[in-house]
Amino acid sequence: MPIQRRAFIAAMGSGAAAGLAGCLGDDSDSDGDGPEISGETLTLTTTTSTEDTGLLNELNAPFEDRYGVTVDAVAQGTGAALKTARDGDSDVVMVHARSLEDEFIEDSYGVNRRDLMFNDFVIVGSPDDPASIAGSEDVNEALNAIAESESTFISRGDNSGTHTKEQALWDDAGRDSDTLGEWYTDIGGGMGDALNRANELGAYTLSDRGTYLSMQGNTDLEIHVQGPVEGGPESLMNPYGIVAVNPAVHDHVNYDLAMAYIGYITGPDGQDIIKNYTVDGEQLFFPEALSEAPNFQQYVPEGWDGGDQ
Structure with a gap:
């Protein structure tokens, strides 16, 4: 059954997830079976880090239970997740590469972006630390130091948020990742794959802290450079955003349910789940959506000044 758009708009205007559920409840069908949202499916494309850490299941299960819906989560690298959305095969995107998110919005594929959470990147490697970093x-x-010592470095090479950050860091260091030596190994895989390969080869890699911590008990890798x-340095900050796919470009997307999900995940309940999610006592992500002084820049591409309207 179609989602009742006016109920969603009214609920989102209240600014409370509980209000959203209440408004939807008022639009129950004539058989008394509950709100018409029940039975809908939301397709979410997101990063491998949110799935590998287990956070995604913790976030999605309460949303599914509350509204009687299904979240079909497809974990890909950020570039692949955004391409899926560009093709109209996703309703909402949760990623962590602001430059790629900005392109997505500027090209009119994404709307209503919100800051969601953050953690950071770390450089990890074997305890031997051959580059002495x-x-x-x-x-x-x-x-x-890694380059000069020709110590093995594992790159995801998958146009993910982590890979995009890694390339930017090599550029900042004055090196082109496309012209590095044989010691630089491009695997074209996810974060878990990169950590496992680095562990096997005694190599270095760039990892988001959350995935590293969730796998720490299964590898011998150590953090050598903190975020x-x-x-550690601010250049290793790792912010995540969430963006709805523009229904004016892909009119078949489940935009109402996408906005309900964004409201939930950036609201008190979703943010509390992010804050309280730990592995072996370690907090993996830090909520960023709620603030007494919200950052306007989260809604528009970085550097946007209003332009010519």
Whole structure:
């Protein structure tokens, strides 16, 4: 059955997820079986890190239970997740590469972007640390030391948010990732694959902290360069955003349900789940959607100044 758009708009205007459920409840069908949203499916494309860490299941199950819907989550690299959405095969996208998100919005495929959460990137490697980068507070120095020592480095090579960040870091260090030596290994895989390969080869890799911590008990890898969560450089910050697919471009997308999901995941309940989600006592992600002084820049591409209207 179709979702009742006016009920969603009214509920979103209230600014409360509980209000959303109440308004939907008022639009029950004539058989008294509950709100017409029940039975709908939301297709979410997202990063491998949200799935590998287990966070995705923790977030989606309460949403599905509350509204009687199904979230079909497809975990891909950020680039692939955004391409799926561009093709009209996704309703909402949760990713972590702001430059790629901005392109998605500027090309009119995405609307109503929200900051969601953050963690950070870390450079991990074997305890032997052949490039002697442990404890470095300078990412450029660490990457140059890896390159100069020709220590094996595993790159995801999959146009994911992590891969996009890694390429930017090599550029900042004055090196082109496309012209590095044989010690630089491009696997074209997910974060879990990269960590496992680095563990097998005694290599370095760039990882988001959440996935590293969730796999820490299964590898011998150690953090050699910390991100800002533990006092490291801000260049290793890893923010996540969530964006609805534009129904004016793909009129078949489940836009109402996408906005309900965005409201839930950026609201008090979703943000509390993110805050309280831990593995072995370690917090993997930090909520960022709720603030007494919301950041306007989250809604538009970075650097946007209004332009010519």
